[in-house]
Amino acid sequence: xxxxxxxxxxxxxxxxxxTHNASLRSMVRTYIKNVYAAIEAKxxxxxxxxxxxxxxxxxxxxxxxxLHKNKAARHKSRMNAQVKTLSAA
Numbered sequence: 237x238x239x240x241x242x243x244x245x246x247x248x249x250x251x252x253x254x255t256h257n258a259s260l261r262s263m264v265r266t267y268i269k270n271v272y273a274a275i276e277a278k279x280x281x282x283x284x285x286x287x288x289x290x291x292x293x294x295x296x297x298x299x300x301x302x303l304h305k306n307k308a309a310r311h312k313s314r315m316n317a318q319v320k321t322l323s324a325a
Contacts, residue, residue, distance in 0.1 A: 280323040287319045
């Protein structure tokens with residue numbers, strides 16, 4: 237347990253930041269899940285709309301450090317490929 241005032245404050249800050257970051261991470265996962273749900277339903281228009289809504293959120297979280305930039309790029313690339321094949325078919 238933290239003894240100094242500084243350590244107590246850092247513990248409070250870490251708790252607050254951890255819960256905030258967990259909330260943001262959950263939001264990103266929800267956007268990603270929406271894209272994959274539309275792809276599974278084979279709904280090209282919904283998949284494209286969900287993808288376009290997800291991309292700025294993923295980019296913003298990568299900028300904030302919630303997601304690693306390469307992980308964000310990987311998600312976007314895979315989703316984009318699947319949305320393109322769905323809308324082409």
